[in-house]
Amino acid sequence: MGQSVLKKWVGGFQSVRQPLDLQGQKPVSEAEADLELVRRVQSGERSAFDLLVRKYQHKVFGVIGKYIQDYAECQDVAQDTFIRAYRAIGNFRGDSAFYTWLYTIATNTAKNHLVSLGRRPPTDDVQLDDAEHFESAMRMKDVATPERELMRQEIEQAVTSAVADLPEELRQAITLREVDGLSYEEIAQKMNCPIGTVRSRIFRARDAIDIRLRPLMGPTQAKVEVS
Amino acid sequence: MNDSIREQLSALSDGELASDSARFLLKRLDHDPELGETWERYHVIRDCLRRQQSLAPPDFASQVMAGIEADVLPGQGRRQVATGRGRNLLMNWLGGGAVAAAVAVVALLSLRPAAVPDAGVPQGSLASVEAVTTADLAPAWRLSPVSDRQAIVVSALPSQSELDAYFMQHAEGSASSGQMGVLPYVQTVAAKPVIGVECESSQAC
Numbered sequence: 001m002g003q004s005v006l007k008k009w010v011g012g013f014q015s016v017r018q019p020l021d022l023q024g025q026k027p028v029s030e031a032e033a034d035l036e037l038v039r040r041v042q043s044g045e046r047s048a049f050d051l052l053v054r055k056y057q058h059k060v061f062g063v064i065g066k067y068i069q070d071y072a073e074c075q076d077v078a079q080d081t082f083i084r085a086y087r088a089i090g091n092f093r094g095d096s097a098f099y100t101w102l103y104t105i106a107t108n109t110a111k112n113h114l115v116s117l118g119r120r121p122p123t124d125d126v127q128l129d130d131a132e133h134f135e136s137a138m139r140m141k142d143v144a145t146p147e148r149e150l151m152r153q154e155i156e157q158a159v160t161s162a163v164a165d166l167p168e169e170l171r172q173a174i175t176l177r178e179v180d181g182l183s184y185e186e187i188a189q190k191m192n193c194p195i196g197t198v199r200s201r202i203f204r205a206r207d208a209i210d211i212r213l214r215p216l217m218g219p220t221q222a223k224v225e226v227s
Numbered sequence: 228m229n230d231s232i233r234e235q236l237s238a239l240s241d242g243e244l245a246s247d248s249a250r251f252l253l254k255r256l257d258h259d260p261e262l263g264e265t266w267e268r269y270h271v272i273r274d275c276l277r278r279q280q281s282l283a284p285p286d287f288a289s290q291v292m293a294g295i296e297a298d299v300l301p302g303q304g305r306r307q308v309a310t311g312r313g314r315n316l317l318m319n320w321l322g323g324g325a326v327a328a329a330v331a332v333v334a335l336l337s338l339r340p341a342a343v344p345d346a347g348v349p350q351g352s353l354a355s356v357e358a359v360t361t362a363d364l365a366p367a368w369r370l371s372p373v374s375d376r377q378a379i380v381v382s383a384l385p386s387q388s389e390l391d392a393y394f395m396q397h398a399e400g401s402a403s404s405g406q407m408g409v410l411p412y413v414q415t416v417a418a419k420p421v422i423g424v425e426c427e428s429s430q431a432c
Contacts (some may be wrong), residue, residue, distance in 0.1 A: 025245035025246055025247065026245070026246065027238075027242060027243045027244055027245055027246075027249075028239070028242060028244055028245070028246050028249035028250075029242040030240075030241075030242040031242075032242070033242065033244075033249055033253065036249070036250065037253060040253070040257070045257060046292070046295070047257045047258075048253075048257055049292070049295070050263070050288055050291075050292050051253075051256055051257070051263065051266060053287075053288040053291050053292070054263065054266060054267040054270065054288045055267075055270050057283040057287050057288060057291075058270070058271065058274045058283050060283075061283045075283075075284070075287070078287070079290060079294050082291045082294075082295075083291065083294050083295055083298050086295050086298075087298070148284065151285075155271065155275065156275055159271075159272055159275040159276065160275075163276070174276070175276075177241060178272070178273055178276040178277060179276055179277065183243070184238075184241065184243045199234065199237070199238050199243065200234065202237060202238075202241065203230075203233065203234040203237040203238070206237050206269055206272060207230075207233060207237075209272050210265065210268050210269070210272065213268050213271065213272065214268065217264075217267075217268055217271065
């Protein structure tokens with residue numbers, strides 16, 4: 001009797017420590033959120049695919065950059081990858097994560113592109129984990145246009161300086177999340193604070209970085225890039 | 228777009244948002260371009276902090292969507308992507324197949340060459356290879372002016388016999404220059420099979 005009361009009390013305490021919209025519910029993982037978007041694309045909502053493109057475009061560029069060094073070529077192959085993915089998305093059943101599936105399409109498209117040009121694709125395949133490393137795109141950096149390279153440097157610099165200017169608790173929270181890949185719960189334990197606070201700190205950190213990034217990545221900037 | 232929505236977006240990108248809220252937010256993302264741009268920037272921040280390079284150009288996603296728009300014809304795209312409409316899909320497929328078959332039959336009947344004798348040799352067999360001549364291997368040039376300006380250019384082109392005469396006259400002189408002496412001969416030989424090519428208009432030849 002006493003134990004159940006205690007459990008109830010502890011449970012109540014824990015729920016207070018969680019954000020309101022998470023109480024009593026399992027959070028949706030990234031893979032599950034992707035699957036939700038995929039289901040929408042499969043039911044005919046093309047705009048949901050746009051969100052997947054925006055999410056994974058840089059990762060896909062990184063993967064293709066392992067195979068193709070020329071920036072313009074890389075862009076074509078990346079576009080081809082997403083178009084192929086869109087064509088085939090009706091067959092995606094969700095047995096693997098969406099990104100794993102997309103990654104396979106990206107590597108195959110890049111290899112086929114090289115073969116079609118009479119070039120030999122590298123014998124050592126790019127591993128999924130390796131593809132997320134910084135070095136993956138280093139070779140391509142040299143052949144990117146100066147404007148593009150400048151823009152990339154500006155974005156990187158804006159993010160780095162924004163993180164450096166963050167208050168300590170926000171910087172620690174965003175670093176634990178993005179660099180160390182910890183969950184909110186793990187960060188809460190490390191920082192000795194409620195999960196809701198972690199979520200708020202990570203958001204405030206992102207928002208502060210986003211304010212610096214917005215002028216560099218807004219629609220106006222995109223128009224300049226096109227012209 | 229208020230802070231609460233963006234905080235939920237931040238949690239969603241981390242896979243830390245409850246399912247109901249996530250579903251609601253994903254739905255909203257479809258129709259809120261500003262929120263979509265924030266979603267994109269949050270992932271750029273992630274890619275930068277994880278030491279990935281943000282290499283895709285800023286307008287890449289819209290280029291992809293334009294490419295998809297161009298790639299998938301209206302109606303066809305839905306058929307490729309949408310699932311769970313088996314009956315309609317089957318009817319569409321059968322209807323399309325019937326039309327394609329009818330077109331193929333008409334094309335076969337109308338394009339069948341009248342001069343081919345019924346020798347009992349199935350089409351595509353080795354026997355039909357004998358009929359191939361050098362004229363068949365020559366490029367089928369059809370010079371047809373599509374504008375007034377091009378018409379002048381086409382009518383000013385030398386005839387094939389003039390070209391042959393030119394090659395023959397210059398072959399000897401070019402060969403005597405020493406280097407690349409074989410090349411004029413190759414040109415002359417290569418020009419021969421083209422002599423029989425019919426031009427579409429008498430003016431062009």
